[in-house]
Amino acid sequence: MLGNFSFGDYFKPQAIAWAWELVTQVLQLPPEQLVVSVFQADEEAFAIWRDGIGVPPERIQRLGEKDNFWVSGPTGPCGPCSEIYFDFHPERGDAIDLEDDTRFIEFYNLVFMQYNRDTEGNLTPLQNQNIDTGMGLERMAQILQRVPNNYETDLIFPIIQTAAAIGAIDYATADQSTQVSLKVIGDHIRAVVHMIADGITASNIGRGYVLRRLLRRVVRHGRLLGIQTQFTAEVAATAIALAEVAYPQVRAKAAVIAAELHREESRFLETLERGEKLLAEMLQSETQQITGRDAFILYDTYGFPLELTQEIAAEKGLSVDLEGFEVEMQQQRQRSQDAHETIDLTVQGTLDQLAAELHDTEFLGYTQVSATTQVKALLVAGKLVKAAAPGTAVQLILDRTPFYAESGGQIGDRGYLAGEAVLIRVEDVKKESGIFVHFGRVERGTLQGGDQLTAQIDLACRRRVQANHTATHLLQAALKLIVDPTISQAGSLVAFDRLRFDFNCSRGLTSQELHQIEEQINTWIAEAHTTEVAVMPIAAAKAKGAIAMFGEKYGDEVRVIDVPGVSMELCGGTHVHNTAEIGLFKIVAETGVAAGIRRIEAVAGPAVLEYLNLRDHVVRDLSDRFKIKPEEIPDRITSLQQELKTAQKQIESLKSELAVAKADRLFTHAEPIGDLKILVAQLGEVDADSLKIAAEQLLEKLGEGAVVLASVPEPDKVSLVAAFSPTLVQKGLQAGKFIGAIAKRCGGGGGGRPHLAQAGGRDASQLPEALAEARRQLHYQLQTPFQP
Template structure:
């Protein structure tokens, strides 16, 4: 059976049993307890806890998952994967153990036609009920049912005696035995029927739940008779493509180290493609760190196979095509995904060359010191900075008769682990808070009235003070803000990039100033302070939004939709939104684009937005099923999770987007749109910052004033100011060049050649640290410019001079070192205090001052110590 057919058969089977077929959750859910979605049950956390009324008691899904706990085993074993699909059927206080077991048997034996003799089962040691259902009702022989302990057949593992407290239950696992294939667990049925309150103390839950998980790839491998997940029909093309681009015959390499590397690269290509589709991009922390780690590991595998060029990006279209039936939306993302992967590959390959040089330098220094142990922090730095896994360092070190201090590695990893930890304990998954308690009484949360009203009567249903529910709150001076929860509100809660509303809430004898509004757990949280009287739960109030601020926010939010339209027109459909921030008359808009948007295109984009504004087209919105909205062409954000019924905002005949924000009545109310910045925020992602309305007009007036002042100062008409400034800059450049090239007076000046002659080396860079006599700060800068012309790459400079009891320090780096993270201002911040001063500046050039000339020798020593640490040598 094809993998796609298996996925559909499962979902259709459980839909026939009354389970609502729900879409997969996103890979990076809005859940602080996990980095990535690890299982199908994660999106039903609230349903399992009995909070709210979802409108269904049974569900079935095929969930996209990412787990990184066993990442080192990917490619080495037949089953370990980073990205995988989890089929699941769930019950929230509805059907239970008997139905779950009978339906599992029915699906495997009757629907999939699996020979029952190929199946074995496990149950929890004390779960006689499950044992009897399998044996007495289904008819499974007792020799094919094994009772297992709490470490194997209880969720969470070991919960009865080891904890944590909370929801838990026994499970029953189903194994498949194929010809010549080791047994594989294909399905786990979890019966969450207890609440653990202490060691060995399991209290029955009033509402028992079912949580099952079948690994799609594992089940497909069993049905297709192949020995590993990497050989199933949707994975084999990726493996073949990886082997082809790496120039390896996979059939011959399958059981070698190269085979492991090819499988690992194929797995990582799948995970990375899905992550990038959902705008989870390579970065230094959280999910982005995981994506970067996966990509770098795959590139390093290829590097060790002799590949020195990017290759992983070529697998993205293969992934999209092999997964097309289940995830057709992947195909449109391929160009954007490929660009991001290739850009990251190219940068890492440059970094990897440096890393390998540093590794060899580390080997040399270790031997020179008479040691045979590579320091743990050095080995971990090679991983975190250059992407070289510790086991690779170990292997290469062994070739040099060296070993790695693994306890030291673990100590360094512990300091760094927060950014890469992607798992959570069950107690965290089912953690409850004050809003959950409130939700038990108010299942539907707060009713939002803000689309049509800015003032409304309401009732206080909750007060949160210092994170705890309270019955009342009084006016006080200082202290943290408190939270009011209303049954209905016109205040917009921060979401979708739009900031929350501010305003006032007034009742009988009290006033509450709303400083911000958030949204959580279907409640709108009004953060602020009681400025008069006393507010109590049950009090009747009038909630009033700051109308002028709301209108400014509406202008900015509607402008983001117009900007999105203009980007598609001038850059192409690939310029999809990747994030936004909407504030009063100010917005920032992140979008996919491989390169900077030039001045002419920015002007054209701005002109298009203002042309749309001047149409005065009506803005309208309607609620509709998400499938209908997508059919109509409404734009949706990659990776965003939408409900079944969505709000579609339409502007004229040129924009239609899924959006929950507040908008204008017509686009003419934007007034004026002005782009003020364009920059890179990540590989393949650009950001435009813009102003609207009065803020945009104020900026234009300020710029006109500045131009008028320049015109008066330079004594030329405004139209000639640019030419006059350019001429002055050319004159300054010429003077600097002449100053740098002039010969110093006899012994009282220092030249760039003199400084280079005394230079030292650190981390492969040329380092110039010197005190220069009889020089001004300007002359130090000229000297640094001269040094950078002579050493365009790998140069670090810090010069110090003193005159009349004052010290001047100037530091600079060559562009390549700046690109690698060096920062002249940060360097000076660690040196200037030695001479009793401070300062800072740009990454490439910075200046500082001090007042203790007698400490210049100590400052020079400090400068050398700091740069050695920064450059790693």
């Protein structure tokens, strides 16, 4: 008990004395290089520093509410602060300006949580007062090591030095922009290393997108330093060495980190140069803003995070149309959702209107496959009606149901609703908040709102989906066991006839790994593990090791599906009671669906027999067609592929010869310009590769000059090529820049080397004008008169 001691009498003196003891005696900072700040109205703190600690009054600064009064929000606990600053340059004199961050750095803070602020702004003493105190680790490292910023401490500077060595840069003598790029690399690489060690992989969503943004910013700043090759893994090795003592798991993941960095850096470098060229063209335009459409093209096509486009634009004094970018993003989201079936907007609107009247649907499906129920709302085409005739598509809301509603990747149940004189076939069930919407069709009789019905799910479909859902859990367990324990779910689909599982992984799985996974899952199935289901607090579930899907929202109570010794996940879906009920498991395909995201498609239970029967039919058909045994099919296909490859080469060769023959007939049409010759022409339907060969051979015959050829190999597809001799290149003409500008007239673009470049377009109707412009530009740039 503190007796009659007040907060100011006891706690403040103690906290301040302990802070001073720590920084002056333990950390041994010179008192004469310390400055203290207090809230301007806090006389208690000022007196304690001056009289109790002995800090000279001129080294105690009174600051206003902005700097020295901590609040948790507009209302709630709050109180005055007192901070300790370190003076890096006492030689500059006695004048103290704490805003000068080149000299003073705040590193220690004491928050005296004394008051509660109400909605009127009134302060009243808290019943339970406390002090929140602490200091910045990296700032203290900066002070103890006497370096000008956090980046030059031993926490980050070795990483910066590695990057500088790769770029052959002397950090100490480098200009400010170079140092900034090195600091970005040092800071971001350290973050990226820990993110990958924690199981995050680069992607376009969530935390994976944060990782991608950081890494791509590192790569760009590396290019600004003149580093043209891959370097992130080498820099990361230094970051790993710095972290491994405190974070041994980082060293354990060194190979994973290097592989992820190499993969993502390779992917970005492939498109970075083209994206940078496109962005440079945008920046050279007269506009003061990059359009949302252009920013989206950079993001969607070239992998430029919006933040990177903003950063580069800001360097040139330009802005980005963020609203326009968001419009483009929303359109893309809509396109991606077109194939995803959701509750119709009309139905949604009706549900919103009924929300106050409807209670959450009671779900009985975990323990019951049939139940009596009542129609609480009857909708046709999303609108509330009183009755529905035979043949009508309806949406039903019931008071209770055994039908599972689509969620967690598992599709909704099918089945029937029956009354005395009415039968409804249920084709799907979806859920909006806690309301289940049954989509179906009236098979016979007239359905009335308020009818009492018997709900019966399709047991065969339910058993199939249960087998697939439990198999999905086994699949995730097998992936963690055989491939990588850090693998996590990125999405799933559990249907009646198949399952699909998306997961974070930076590489494709080998055929051996897929075989091992399949074999392991079938072993667990044969071992007949009993499935245990429990509902418990989420904290208890996580403590038991249950896996939660990243980004999923869970309540205080969660449902845990446990296959003892094999898998334990948080899941609201339906499952088999014993793994033996699954029967068999077969992987159908393994593919990549996005950067860092792989997908396994598989079948389980009765669907395996259907899959094998289909494959057997295909094999028998091929055997009959080729008149060979099934085991001879692979060799026969290899032979046919080789024959096709040889034939394709012959066709390509003939195409090239034909293109050259056509081009030869144009040789006499070349225009002399002094000692040079130019030829601009169209070659019908010649493909792009043959067009290039023809241009090169024509230029060789012309000698010094330029050849610009075009063709329309397919409807709505234009191919263009420009070949310039060394003399033209020496005069400053660049084939890549030249043909890219011409291609824009046909709704396209392109580029290449100074002496040879290709481009494409989509609007063949503009090709004659584009070629005419090519002639005009060649005459203009060679300073000769032009006659159409």
